[in-house]
Structures are given as C-alpha cells and as structure tokens.
Amino acid sequence: MIEMQDVYMTYPNGVVALNGVNVTIEQGEFVYIVGPSGAGKSTFTKMLFRETVPTDGTVQVNNKDLIKLKWKEVPYFRRNIGVVYQDFRLLPKLTVYENIAFALEVIEETPKNIRKRVMSVLDQVGLKNKARFIPDELSGGEQQRVAIARAMVNRPALLIADEPTGNLDPDTSWEIMSILEEINASGTTILMATHSKEIVNTVKKRVIAMEDGRIVRDEHRGEYGYEI
C-alpha cells in the first residue's frame, strides 16, 4: 500500500523535514503517526498524496511511483486517497449534501450516482438528517464527520487524517474514532497523525513515532510514548 525508501526532504529554505525515512504499510492497516511538532509528520502525510515531492528517495502509494507520477496524473491519483484535516475544510456556503457531492462532481460522476453515494455515506457517518444544513449550523464533531464523509465518498483505498480530533472535545473525539475504526474495518487503510495520548493508548493500533525527520519507533499495538 505505502512504501517509502530512504526518503529525504529539504525545503527550499533549508529546513530538513525528512531525514531518511523507510517504512512499509500494508493494505487495511490503521497507523498512528505521533511525535512532537516539527518532527516531520505533516511532510510525511503530504508526501502520500503528492502535495510535496521528496528531494531524494522513493515513495510508492497504491502501486504508483509518486516520483515518476506525471503532473497530469496527479488528480487521478488523488481520487484514490481521502484526506481529512483538523480544520475540516468544508465550503461554508454549501450545504452538507453539496459539500460531499462536490467531491463527486469534480470527478464527473453522474447525478444519479452522486445522489446514491452521498446519501449512503451520510448514513455511514450518521448525518442523514442534516443533509440540508450548512456547516456553520453543525457542531465541530458533526463538521468533521462531514469532512470524513467527503473523503470517503470516492471509496478511496487510503484515508489520511491529519489530527482529525485536534479541534474536538474528548467525547466528540471518540465519536470520530469509532467512525474511523468502522471505515478501517471495511478494508480502508488509515493513516492518522495525532497528538492525542488518550486515543493512541486506548484504541491500540500500530504507532510510528517521528522525531527530527526520522522514524524513531514503530510498534504494533504501541503506546503514545510522550508526556504531553
């Protein structure tokens, strides 16, 4: 599913974000990426949907070599990857339904399929009754569920979540976690960068810890391992 070999990444301003990363993640895994701020977690996740390209090394996602991937192929590659952010990134003027349908419209899905799939994914995250609401009328947890629904509506093989619970209170965080676990149970690989000790230590999964652009720890059913 994901394979990185000797990946180095230096930004134009000289900051070394990744300093020799080697990792293999199999289809269907649930992986936490932990580590202090500035350890390279964001760069690591961005590299997986080709928001950034490494300065050296090889990255393979979904059997695609991202170094060789042509600029024109990037959009098509991204359709197989869902991304969820801490700040939800919903379009404020569109309804919940429209926000999710948007992801299908841009890949030119037929209106009939759009309706069917949006309703089914809304059902999955438990927001079927809020389809006509706009994001501002929803709670943070509900907005994040909309974002997850949007990421999942393409039925991607990989879901990348960058601190999905970062803006949410603990109760809501558990709600999001249970949705993510459900998605994972249906075979989708999930990669989640997080700062939440409680979540990592409670919902036991593989933990990859990063520091100074390197992977310093990689354990199955691991612990968060940091005090904050």
Added chain:
Amino acid sequence: MKFNTVKRHFKEGARNTWRNGWMTVASVGAVTTTLILVGVFLVLMLNLNHIAGELEKDVQIKALVEITAEEIDVDQIEEEISGISGVQSIEFLTKEEELENLMESMGDQGQAWGLYEQDNPLNDAFVVKATDPLETERIANEIEQIDSIYRVNYGQEYVDSLFKFNEYARNIGLALIISLVFTAIFLISNTIKITILARKKEIGIMKLVGATNNFIRWPFFVEGMLLGVFGSLLPIAVILVGYYFLTQNLDILQQFDFVTILPFYPFAIQVSALIIGIGATIGVWGSLMSVRKFLKV
C-alpha cells in the same frame, strides 16, 4: 466533457459572477470603459481607412506623350507600359479627348479653351492605374524612363503625404487599441485575482479531491467571458446609437461627395460583433491569467 459537467461549469461561472458583487461591477466597468474607447477608435480608424482607400483608388498616373511621337510609337509605348509589373489598367487619351475633358471640367468658362481646338497645345496621354496604389511612385518612375514620354504626373506631393498620413493613422490607431486591450486585461486579471483569494480554499479542496486543472479552470473561463460580454453591452449601444445619428446627419451635410463614410448596415453591426469578441477575449484572458498562479503544485 459530459453535458452535466458543461452545465455545472456554466452555472458555477454565472454564480461566481453574481456572488462577487462589486468586484464584478468593477471588472465590467473596466471592460466597458476600455471598449467604448476601443469602439470609437475602431469606428474612426476603419472610416479613415475607407476614405483613404477611396482616395487611393483615385490616384492615377498621367503619362504625357511627346508631341513629336508617331502613332507607331504610341502602340509601342502602350506595350511597354503594360509590361511594367503592378499595372492594373492603361487608358489612352488623344489630345482632342484631353481638351474636351478639360473644357467639360471647367464648365462655362471652359468654352474659352475652344479656341485651341484648331491648334491643340496638349499632348496625347496614357492614364495608368496601379494595382496597389502604394506602388504608384515606382510605376511612374518606370514609365518616365520610356522614350517618347514627355512627362509623368501623379500629383506627387499630394499622394505621398496622403499615403504617409494613412500609414501613421493606421499604426497609431492600432497601437492605441492594442494598449487599451492589454490595460483592460490587466485590470480584469487583478480584480478577479482579489476574488480568487476568497476562493483559494475552494480551489484547494477541489485539488484535494482530485479535480483536474482544466475542471477548475472552466468556471473561471465562463466568468471571464460573462464579464467581457456584459462589459461590451454599453459600448455596443453607444456605437450603434452614435453611428446611426452620425450617418443620418452626415447625409444632410453630404456636400463633399468625395468623402463617404461606411454605411450603418453592415458596418455598425460588424463593429458590434468585433466589440463583443474583443470583450470576451479580454475577460477570458484576464480571468485565466489570474487563476494560473493558484493551479500550480
């Protein structure tokens, strides 16, 4: 592209145009101002061009034949002139015809010239027209080289300055129009850039969920086109109404029948179509220019 997608792009483009409110007004205003100026210049320039063309068509070379020349020489001269490249037509006038023309052109006073009918002081002449009026000078010079040609006359001073004036007027008009168009493109791309900043997030999400760059570009294409077309409505009205009144009133004033302006139909319609075309181009170009930056990465 699927029909639904095309529909979506147009809906989206129209909605953004509406949603951008004052920014749309500003862009349309920029196009309107530019196009009014462009339109007035176009009308002036094309008419000037037309008048110049008419005048140029009247330019002819008169080659006077030596008085001593025999009839055989005349045939030979005609042959030589027709051998010169760029000659469109040759007409031979005997000195009797010349005198008649002269008397006619002077009306009553011309009768006085009747005295000369017995002893005509004029020369036989060839009237030559150039296919391209701008070649008149070269052809005249070549004709002058022919033996038995006494003198060549094509209104040198007057023709040269007419050609020069036309050329300057054309170049300056064209330069003005082009610079106006580019100013408008720049203005529009700047206004749209401001509205795009607000849509940066939207574009980011579109890229995230796998929209191609072309897909993202299309609504902007539509929006630019709408801005351009809206911006050309007022200029077109100004030109249609203005030109209509001009043609109506000039008909009354038309004492100088050597100056004719282009008729309202189809000229004003053609200019209007051109204005819409320029407007749409300005809008689309400006819009796509400003979205380009946001599509990188």
